[in-house]
Amino acid sequence: MSHPPLQNAAGPLPALNRRMFMMTTAAGAGAAASAGASAAAEAGSAAPNPGTGSRETRVTINGRLHELKLEPRASLLDVLREQLGLTGAKKGCDHGQCGACTVHVDGRRVASCLTLAVKTDGCAVTTIEGIESADGTLHPMQQAFVDHDALQCGYCTPGQIMAAIACVREGHASSDAQIREYMSGNICRCGAYTGILEAIREAAPHVHRMDSRMEGSRHA
Template identity: 75%
Template sequence: MGTPATASARSEGSLNSALLSFRPNGVEQALEIDTRSSLLDVLREGLGLVGAKKGCDHGQCGACTVHVGGRRVLSCLTLAVQVEGCDVTTIEGLSRADGALHPMQQAFIDHDALQCGYCTPGQIMSAVACVREGNATSPDNIREYMSGNLCRCGAYVGIVAAIEAAASKLQGPA
């Protein structure tokens, strides 16, 4: 981590900065960053993509979940230099180009799977990965897969119902 191979170029005069090139939500970006910066901080502070939340900043709550190369990651634990050349999807990039909500976003609304909303972006990003990875086969499997995403309001019943409903739409009829 932090080796010259993980970032495009080093800035002159600073051993702690690097040029990071990646594609958040399909948009090519090149930023000079501190090599010690988390992906979460670069997304929120560098790019203004504030959907991923800084909950615990220790990888224990899941509020910062995003997808890197199609896999869910905790952005608070991911060094930004690790996403060099990668596609990164945040909650802001989940909806369709025409503005229509992703089926998982709509299911969260339809099933009252949120209360205060703080954890919701991370919950939705994990829920999409849950379905994509084939783990939405039963309520027990969903609960197990989603156990890394905490909701202080206790909207878990709605979250499981939303994932079940969206899974049928995302996977199609059996």
């Protein structure tokens, strides 16, 4: 017994086949995706401004006081490079493993890629841009690196120099073995380690004398 075709207001419904089923399903999925994108766009426009979570941070960098509004998750390295234009510290690995981003915070060396910028509130930060004299004379460690060709491509050199100064000040430059040990966190992919060792060995007494003069002038 035959049955009459199904009817709707527009007339008989077409017979359902595999092709029609696939086309209908695809059209439905597209409409759902479009609706989801519209909803996401509306939600995004209503999301709070990330700047509303910023924190006031006062930090002295290379002798100059900066009053900054910082996103709590921002690294010191990114703030130095992207907000302050101090690009001497390099982003090598961004995981604290290569030492290219080494700077000093209150006289101690740190990996700036792992240091939250807001944690330097009230601190003194020194970068490679801040170690030469006011008259433009190179720091003794910088000069020693030049004299001993302690660099090749130069990408790691700012971090090497900042770590080397800290190594001397920490009292860890009394022997070649000690220098190697306490500079092991700074990687030179060009392999200029021999020159770096010679530079630190030569510059160490000059760094000590410079620090003694600065200490004396502060107490004068």
